[in-house]
Amino acid sequence: DAGVIQSPRHEVTEMGQEVTLRCKPISGHDYLFWYRQTMMRGLELLIYFNNNVPIDDSGMPEDRFSAKMPNASFSTLKIQPSEPRDSAVYFCASSVGKGNYGYTFGSGTRLTVV
Amino acid sequence: TQLLEQSPQFLSIQEGENLTVYCNSSSVFSSLQWYRQEPGEGPVLLVTVVTGGEVKKLKRLTFQFGDARKDSSLHITAAQPGDTGLYLCAGARQAGTALIFGKGTTLSVSS
Numbered sequence: 001d002a003g004v005i006q007s008p009r010h011e012v013t014e015m016g017q018e019v020t021l022r023c024k025p026i027s028g029h030d031y032l033f034w035y036r037q038t039m040m041r042g043l044e045l046l047i048y049f050n051n052n053v054p055i056d057d058s059g060m061p062e063d064r065f066s067a068k069m070p071n072a073s074f075s076t077l078k079i080q081p082s083e084p085r086d087s088a089v090y091f092c093a094s095s096v097g098k099g100n101y102g103y104t105f106g107s108g109t110r111l112t113v114v
Numbered sequence: 115t116q117l118l119e120q121s122p123q124f125l126s127i128q129e130g131e132n133l134t135v136y137c138n139s140s141s142v143f144s145s146l147q148w149y150r151q152e153p154g155e156g157p158v159l160l161v162t163v164v165t166g167g168e169v170k171k172l173k174r175l176t177f178q179f180g181d182a183r184k185d186s187s188l189h190i191t192a193a194q195p196g197d198t199g200l201y202l203c204a205g206a207r208q209a210g211t212a213l214i215f216g217k218g219t220t221l222s223v224s225s
Binding site: 004033035041042043044045048056091093100101102103104105106107108 | 144145147154155156157158159162164202204206209211212213214215216217218
């Protein structure tokens with residue numbers, strides 16, 4: 001298995017532009033998570049899905065952020081409009097089943113908003 | 115307020131030394147996990163501990179879950195440069211809920 005695949009690896013955009021981050025989870029994993037990592041705040045959970053259904057989006061910073069999972073093999077995180085404070089590394093992770101299973105993370109998307 | 119507090123934040127040691135990093139909380143967790151992250155990559159799972167008092171060993175790494183399931187420690191024996199990285203602890207308040215991560219301990223091992 002190729003693991004969790006995220007694209008793009010790096011994104012530089014101007015303030016006010018729309019940004020879309022993409023994630024392909026591991027086949028057979030029924031949980032998908034979006035995290036954001038910064039030096040100041042560490043890894044923060046943004047939203048997670050179970051069987052393509054959003055379960056908890058309380059970590060989404062504000063209405064500028066939205067996430068979708070149209071099928072079991074694809075998810076997007078969209079920021080519109082983007083702001084400099086959104087600059088961070090965004091990680092997607094997937095896991096199998098409930099319980100205490102570990103997460104498999106993608107390599108992340110480094111977003112810079114100028 | 116961070117739900118999981120990790121200490122120390124930074125640790126710089128020489129090859130061959132032993133070290134312990136800590137993960138503490140005032141809350142009970144159903145499980146705790148430890149991850150290691152290298153620059154430019156996502157965290158990689160090292161271990162999951164579930165039972166209070168549980169001890170797990172992974173080669174030179176020893177993980178312990180506190181009896182009350184509120185804290186955990188990671189001990190590395192005879193550290194090597196390849197152990198360099200960011201060590202993150204993460205906990206699930208209930209089985210099936212999303213993991214909450216600590217801010218991590220950045221370990222640097224020089225030869």
